[in-house]
Amino acid sequence: MxxxxxxxxxxxxxxxxxxxxxxxxxxxxxxxxxxxxxxxxxxxxxxxxxxxxxxxxxxxxGQSSFALARGNVFETMVKANGCAELLRVLRETLQLTLPEVGYQDLNDVGGDGRAESRHARTTHLLTAAARGHGSDTLYDHPMLRLVVGGHPVFLEPDLVAFRVDDRFHVVEIKSFPIVDDQAAPAQVRAATTHACAYIIALRAMLAASGIGPESVSDTIVLIAPKDFTNRPTGAFVDARKQVATLTRQLERIQRIGDLVELLxxxxxxxxxxxxxxxxxxxxxxxxxxxxxxxxxxxxxxxxxxxxxxxxxxxxxxxxxxxxLGSAVREQLGGVDTVTMALGLARGTLTPNDDQVEMAVALRHAARLRVELHNSPGAAGAAS
Ligand code: SF4
Structure with a gap:
C-alpha cells in the first residue's frame, strides 16, 4: 500500500x-x-x-535568561497602566493620531486562559473592530491561529495589535536598544520575522470573515529602549518583503508531499x-x-x-x-569548495577557463597574507 x-x-x-x-x-x-x-x-x-x-x-x-528577564521587565514597563508608555511613543515619537483609546487585555477571558477561548474572543473582537464596531484600539496579547501543513498552530504574540486609520498594526516590543535612531540590523530582522508570522495569522483570521488583507498593515511598529536608557522609543519597519517570503514558504509547506516523495x-x-x-x-x-x-x-x-x-x-x-557565508560564496563565483579555493590560492590546482581570473585574485590574496604574516609588525604583535 x-x-x-x-x-x-x-x-x-x-x-x-x-x-x-x-x-x-x-x-x-x-x-x-x-x-x-x-x-x-x-x-x-x-x-x-x-x-x-x-x-x-x-x-x-534561544535567549539567555538574563536577556529574557530584561525583555520582560521592559515589556511590562511599556504596557503598564493600559499601555500608557506605548501610547506616548505612538503619539509623540511616531506622530500617530490616536484620539481615543480603548484597551483590551486578551491574556485570558474572564479567568479562562485556554488558547481556544482566547482565540475565540480575539476573533470576535478584532473582526467586530474591522467592521467598524466597538471602540477598542489596543489589543494586548491576542491569541492567533494559523493552519500550517494541515495542523493548527496557536500563536501568542508577545505584542499589542493596535488599530489606526482602519488598519491593524502589529507592535513588537524588544529590549535591544535603538541608538541614534539605529538598531542592529540582525536584531531588527529577527524581531520583524516573528511579527510577519503574526501579520499573516491576523490576515488569515480576518479573511475567514471575508475581510481583506489590506485591513492589516505590513509595516511593523518596533518599540525598544532609546539609546542606553530604559525609556521606550519607536520606529516603523517595512516588512512587505519578509511577509511575502514567509507566505511563499507557508504555501510550500502545503506542498510538502512533493518534497517527501523525493526522500x-x-x-x-x-x-x-x-x-x-x-x-x-x-x-x-x-x-x-x-x-x-x-x-x-x-x-x-x-x-x-x-x-x-x-x-x-x-x-x-x-x-x-x-x-563562510553568502558574501564569500558570491565573491568566489566559479569555485565550489573550500578545498578548491585553497588549491587555486596555493597554485596546487590548475584553474579551468572559468576560474583563471579567480585563481589570479586568490594567489594575490595568499601572497598578501604571507607578506603580512612575515612583516616585522606582525611578528612583534605576535610576540
Ligand atoms: S541547514 Fe537547514 S537544518 Fe541545518 S541549520 Fe540551517 S536551516 Fe537548520
Missing part, C-alpha cells in the same frame, strides 16, 4: 509526540527558505533540539527512545539518516535553527563554501 504524505511524515518523526510550530519556527522558514532538511524536520514535527543533541551537536539555542523509502529520524525517554538509536545511524536529506547551511543558521552545529560540521566536512 502506498503511504500518504501524512503517513510518511509520521514515519519520519517516529512515535515521539509531534512538535508544533510557533512564531520562532515559522520565522525561521523565512530565514532559510531553501533548506530541505529543515522543511521535512518541521513538517514531520520532529524534535530538532533532541536530534541535534543525540548526534552530539547540541546547540545552545528514500524507510528514512526516519526516530530516536527510538526507551520508557524513560532516553534515545537508544545509534547516533551514527541517525546522522546517516540526516545526511540523506540536502541541507543548505549558512552562518545565519546559528541564529535560528537547533540543527546549526550539526549542519555546520556537515558543511565543513563537505568542504562547502556555504560555511
Amino acid at each position: 502506498i503511504a500518504t504524505p501524512d503517513q510518511r511524515l509520521d514515519a519520519l518523526r517516529g512515535p515521539a509526540p509531534r512538535m508544533h510550530h510557533n512564531a520562532r519556527t515559522l520565522a525561521a522558514l523565512e530565514n532559510n527558505p531553501r533548506c530541505m532538511l529543515r522543511a521535512v524536520l518541521d513538517a514531520s514535527g520532529s524534535d530538532k533540539a533532541a536530534i541535534a543533541a543525540h548526534t552530539g551537536y547540541q546547540a545552545p539555542f 528514500p523509502e524507510g528514512l526516519t529520524f526516530d530516536l527510538a527512545a526507551d520508557d524513560t525517554g532516553r534515545p537508544q538509536r545509534p547516533a551514527q545511524e541517525l546522522a546517516e539518516a540526516l545526511d540523506q536529506v540536502p541541507a543548505t547551511y549558512y552562518p545565519e543558521c546559528l541564529n535560528h535553527c537547533e540543527m546549526a552545529f550539526y549542519c555546520r560540521s556537515r558543511a565543513r566536512a563537505d568542504g562547502s563554501l556555504d560555511v
Whole structure:
C-alpha cells in the first residue's frame, strides 16, 4: 500500500509526540527558505533540539535568561497602566493620531486562559473592530491561529495589535536598544520575522470573515529602549518583503508531499527512545539518516535553527563554501569548495577557463597574507 504524505511524515518523526510550530519556527522558514532538511524536520514535527543533541551537536539555542528577564521587565514597563508608555511613543515619537483609546487585555477571558477561548474572543473582537464596531484600539496579547501543513498552530504574540486609520498594526516590543535612531540590523530582522508570522495569522483570521488583507498593515511598529536608557522609543519597519517570503514558504509547506516523495523509502529520524525517554538509536545511524536529506547551511543558521552545529560540521566536512557565508560564496563565483579555493590560492590546482581570473585574485590574496604574516609588525604583535 502506498503511504500518504501524512503517513510518511509520521514515519519520519517516529512515535515521539509531534512538535508544533510557533512564531520562532515559522520565522525561521523565512530565514532559510531553501533548506530541505529543515522543511521535512518541521513538517514531520520532529524534535530538532533532541536530534541535534543525540548526534552530539547540541546547540545552545534561544535567549539567555538574563536577556529574557530584561525583555520582560521592559515589556511590562511599556504596557503598564493600559499601555500608557506605548501610547506616548505612538503619539509623540511616531506622530500617530490616536484620539481615543480603548484597551483590551486578551491574556485570558474572564479567568479562562485556554488558547481556544482566547482565540475565540480575539476573533470576535478584532473582526467586530474591522467592521467598524466597538471602540477598542489596543489589543494586548491576542491569541492567533494559523493552519500550517494541515495542523493548527496557536500563536501568542508577545505584542499589542493596535488599530489606526482602519488598519491593524502589529507592535513588537524588544529590549535591544535603538541608538541614534539605529538598531542592529540582525536584531531588527529577527524581531520583524516573528511579527510577519503574526501579520499573516491576523490576515488569515480576518479573511475567514471575508475581510481583506489590506485591513492589516505590513509595516511593523518596533518599540525598544532609546539609546542606553530604559525609556521606550519607536520606529516603523517595512516588512512587505519578509511577509511575502514567509507566505511563499507557508504555501510550500502545503506542498510538502512533493518534497517527501523525493526522500528514500524507510528514512526516519526516530530516536527510538526507551520508557524513560532516553534515545537508544545509534547516533551514527541517525546522522546517516540526516545526511540523506540536502541541507543548505549558512552562518545565519546559528541564529535560528537547533540543527546549526550539526549542519555546520556537515558543511565543513563537505568542504562547502556555504560555511563562510553568502558574501564569500558570491565573491568566489566559479569555485565550489573550500578545498578548491585553497588549491587555486596555493597554485596546487590548475584553474579551468572559468576560474583563471579567480585563481589570479586568490594567489594575490595568499601572497598578501604571507607578506603580512612575515612583516616585522606582525611578528612583534605576535610576540
Ligand atoms: S541549520 Fe541545518 S537544518 Fe537548520 S536551516 Fe540551517 S541547514 Fe537547514
